Amino acid sequence: MTSATSELCTFASAHEFGSRFIRFGETELDIGMRVLRQGSRVLELGSRAFDLLATLALASGRVVHKDELIDSVWPDTIVDENALHVHLSTIRKVIGQDSKLIVTVPRRGYQLIASPSTPVPAANFEDDSQRTLRTAMMPMRSALLGRETAIDVICALMRDTRVLTLVGPGGIGKTSIALEIAHRTSGSNEDDVHFVDVSDQRSLGEVLLAFGAIGPVAREDGEPDLDTTAAMLTRIRGLIVIDNAEHVADPVAQLLERACHSANPPRFLVTSRQPLRIPAETVYRVTPLAVSGEATEPCDANGSPSPAIALFLRRLAHDGRHRVIDDELMTQAAEICRCLDGIPLAIELAASRAAILGLEPVLNNLADPLPYLDGGYRTACARHKSLLASIKWSFDMLESSEQTVFQRLSVFDGAFDAQAASALASDVRMSPTAVMQCVSELVDHSLLDIHFDGAAVTYRLLTPSKSFGRQRLAEAGELATMVERRADYLRSAARSASAQQAVLSPVSFRS
Known part of the structure; x- marks a missing residue:
């Protein structure tokens, strides 16, 4: 089994709140059992093609770059791009009429969207199969450190606002917090939850298409339409998470402004590096993780490391090499976290580098940290694979x-x-x-x-x-x-x- 397959299966089997099924059109994808169906008919699909389709499905409607698909399905193999085209062609042939839901975005990648003709019923909280289906499309969340107070404040704010935007620099943890809130909300059996990632969208039309996983976004002529999409959103009762909106703040603002004009719109939780600037919006600025005040005191009064240091140690341990957590290591970890201002992405990248070079060489080079902070998760988006890419993303805007x-x-x-x-x-x-x-x-x-x-x-x-x-x-x-x-x-x-x-x-x- 490939590492990509293992990751996908782990996601499905460990999912706490939703089913293991993802449905698009008439096709049903069971990731845990690795089965593809249309109605009662089981469709035959090879292992690589199944991994490819599952990767597209788990992207929750965002455009997946071809390099990301290749890295996910062939993580340790150099393959020609033709292999990707061949497997996509196989998938389209197998799923038949639903193949139109796999969209080729020129020069960018591929997108799996919901059928524009699929009607969206008003949310029915008694229909648990629909609620868990949408929950299953949310990305997997990881255990958060040092964010309980922030989550409590955000949840309190959400009770009094229709649009709450988590704002902060790249890598500060906005998406992680939003996912935690979304999973807790979905697990409460009180709300329908939808997740829309707009990180790969560039225009109003592309943003509207990203909402195709929720419901109809097109006019009768098939063109994505702002009013149609806004009207569709007003029929949803629950929480809609919109992730990575900073570069499309204007289109997202236009859409949410119209949706909020209805008498009872859904709640929106948005992550962005800048506010949307609409009347219905409340902004919560996400701050860095707490770091101990003194390098000689990396732990609190109870002997527990600060959230920043705990994150560093957790990421350091993930490289599979045993390390003795002694006073010297804790002191160096505290200094690294303080030099990086408690930014979660920077801390994780530094820990990944320290797993290979050791802590002292990393610490000695943090006066100019950017060349040393790369090598993020293979499945992460490009701007989260290095700190330089993350900052440049904001700078270029x-x-x-x-x-x-x-x-x-x-x-x-x-x-x-x-x-x-x-x-x-x-x-x-x-x-x-x-x-x-x-x-x-x-x-x-x-x-x-x-x-x-x-x-x-x-x-x-x-x-x-x-x-x-x-x-x-x-x-x-x-x-x-x-x-x-x-x-x-x-x-x-x-x-x-x-x-x-x-x-x-x-x-x-x-x-």
Whole structure:
């Protein structure tokens, strides 16, 4: 059995809340039993073709890149792309009329969608087979660490809002939290739950097609339609999770805005690196995992490691090599997690690298962490396989002026205020006002962390983002210039502070 097959079977057999069946059109896929049916008829399909179809089905309507399909079905083998085409052709031939539900997306990959002609009934909570069917289409979730308080707060917020958006930088754990909430909701027997991944969509039409796994999204002429999709969503009672929406925030916002105009719309839980900015939305900003305050105290008063360190140790143990968890290892793990600002993706990637190189070499190179933080899960999307790809995904969505400001602010080592940002990033082409507009967008895109202390507001780039910005400055030949500009500003600020202190100091008089 291939590792891909094993993973798929594990997903099905370990699924706690839903059935092991995924239905599309007239075809029923039983992943656990590795059986394909249409009605009472069992369809014959080879092992590789079955793995391929199961991978498409478990993608929950998103476009799966051909490289991801090849990696999943042939994980340890170099195969020609023709093998993929041959197996897809076999699948289409076997499933007959339902083959139209496997869509080829030019230059991107393949998508399995629900039939646009399939009617969507109003949710019926007594029909457990329908509820568990949709639950089975949700991705598998992993055990979370240090997120119980956040989940409690989010669930409380969801009771009073129709659209709740989990916002935060790439790799912070938004999808993991959303999946945990979705599985808990589905397990409560109170709600119908749907999961829609829009990570591979690029346009309004593609976003609408992604909702085809839930119900009809097309007009009579077969074209995906915003009003048709919004009307379909208003007939659903339950929770709809929309994952990875940052790059299609406008189309998703349009769709949800229309759906929320109905008298009793469903609840939406969205993950995105930026808010949707619609009236019905409540935003919850996901923060990094807690890291112990001191490198010499990696555990709490009860002797348990902090969530960040616990995640590092769990990922380190997954490489299959035994390690003695002694004080030295715990101290190094704590320092690595602190250097990476408690970002879950960065911690997992660092642990994966430490499993091969050891902790000390990884720790010694975290001043510039990006070259060392790659090698994510084979089945992860491209932007979650390395920290560089994750940050670049957000950076590429910025306007050129915002990219410039981001790069310039990366030379700050710690927190800075609006005055410092304006002084450093403004020039003859960009006024201080324009700089602060860019700063606002960087905060909105989760590339700049904001901190409030009473009336004071400061900003900070997380360590990986700072490393990326400085790398871009160096490539543009501007790093030395910006470092010197920062030094000039800090000297000037120090002189001003000293002069101000002299004015405020009391004058001594002698008799």
